Amino acid sequence: MAFPRNMIWRRYIVKSEVSALERLDKRLAATGKWSRREARDLIRAGRVQVDGLPCRSPEAKVAEDAPVAVDGAAVGPDRPVYLMLHKPAGVVSSTGEPGERTVLDLLGGEYQNIGLFPAGRLDKDTEGLLLLTNDGPLAHRLLAPKNHVDKVYYLEVDGVLDQGDAEAARQGIVLAGGYQCLPAVLEPISGSSAYITLREGKYHQIKRMMAALGKPVTYLKRIRFGPLELDERLPKGGWRALTGLELEAIFRH
Numbered sequence: 617m618a619f620p621r622n623m624i625w626r627r628y629i630v631k632s633e634v635s636a637l638e639r640l641d642k643r644l645a646a647t648g649k650w651s652r653r654e655a656r657d658l659i660r661a662g663r664v665q666v667d668g669l670p671c672r673s674p675e676a677k678v679a680e681d682a683p684v685a686v687d688g689a690a691v692g693p694d695r696p697v698y699l700m701l702h703k704p705a706g707v708v709s710s711t712g713e714p715g716e717r718t719v720l721d722l723l724g725g726e727y728q729n730i731g732l733f734p735a736g737r738l739d740k741d742t743e744g745l746l747l748l749t750n751d752g753p754l755a756h757r758l759l760a761p762k763n764h765v766d767k768v769y770y771l772e773v774d775g776v777l778d779q780g781d782a783e784a785a786r787q788g789i790v791l792a793g794g795y796q797c798l799p800a801v802l803e804p805i806s807g808s809s810a811y812i813t814l815r816e817g818k819y820h821q822i823k824r825m826m827a828a829l830g831k832p833v834t835y836l837k838r839i840r841f842g843p844l845e846l847d848e849r850l851p852k853g854g855w856r857a858l859t860g861l862e863l864e865a866i867f868r869h
Contacts (some may be wrong), residue, residue: 636856640666641674643684644750647691649711649731663687671868680753697730699723699748700844709746711736719746722853735759736767736817736841744769744838745846748855754866760840764798764815765869768840769810769822775831776802785812789825797825808834818845843869 629821638646639673644655644664656674658664664671665685666678677683684691701719703709708716711733719734727748749755758765768819785802801813808831812822823833839846843865850856856868 624650637677637679639674640664640676640678640684642756643678643693643752644686646756647731647733647750648752649691649733658686696751696754697727697749698751698858698866699727699732699734699855700847700858700862701746701748702846702850702851702852702854703738703743703746705741705743707853709734709741715827716740719748723748723855738838739820739823739836742836742838743852744836745841745844746842747841758866759817761816765842766813766815766840767817767838767842768811768813770809770837771822771826771833772809772835772841773826773831774808774834775829776807777802777810777831779804781810781831782827784829785825789819791824791827791828797821798823805859811839842866 626707640659641652641655644650644658645652650658651744659674660672662670662672663686665688666676667683668685701722703719706717707722709719712716720732723732729756731750731752732748733759733861735749737747738744747755747758757763780800782804785797785800788796788799790796796820797818798814798816800815801811803813805809812825814821818824822836826833842863844858847856
């Protein structure tokens with residue numbers, strides 16, 4: 617039996633006043649196990665259940681705490697895991713990509729089959745902080761554009777960065793194609809290096825911003841994501857579990 621589109625599910629209709637609602641296909645995609653398209657296909661095939669009943673509508677709105685299952689298996693981690701990874705260049709931020717070494721390949725065997733995925737991505741040649749988790753709702757909140765979670769990078773360019781570039785970033789750099797970025801904070805350090813803080817995460821955004829300024833990026837490293845700062849004691853490719861204080865800061869943020 618399928619429910620009408622955009623219907624809030626049975627026992628969760630009362631809770632909806634205090635629980636966040638999201639589309640069912642987004643809920644599945646947020647786990648990192650399926651793409652949005654794969655999630656829609658699963659739902660339309662009748663393989664997804666909400667509160668024990670099948671739903672064939674990808675657009676159906678479900679409460680954050682509504683039980684969701686695929687083929688009868690509950691969706692969501694039994695044991696939430698939160699890892700900080702110092703991503704090296706040459707590794708893709710993916711759970712699986714043919715012919716590529718992924719960030720999951722850097723982890724120990726105990727973390728290989730528990731649904732971990734990167735909360736946000738870094739380009740293949742970009743280094744730095746990456747959060748790996750199997751907590752889909754948390755990742756969704758951290759990545760939601762409306763939340764504007766700050767991300768700080770260290771960058772080097774081919775050219776000299778100056779206060780004129782900082783002012784352009786503050787005003788919102790217009791990319792090739794016409795998109796105007798949200799205001800960013802560019803802090804030149806010396807010559808070709810700087811720190812930059814973004815409140816959004818468009819595709820190759822920093823590289824495109826610097827290209828628009830005529831100063832292409834030669835090196836890029838993320839050093840902070842929201843309240844989480846890269847532990848510089850981690851070697852490239854190294855990882856560790858988040859501390860209690862780091863987890864508290866993330867959930868409070």
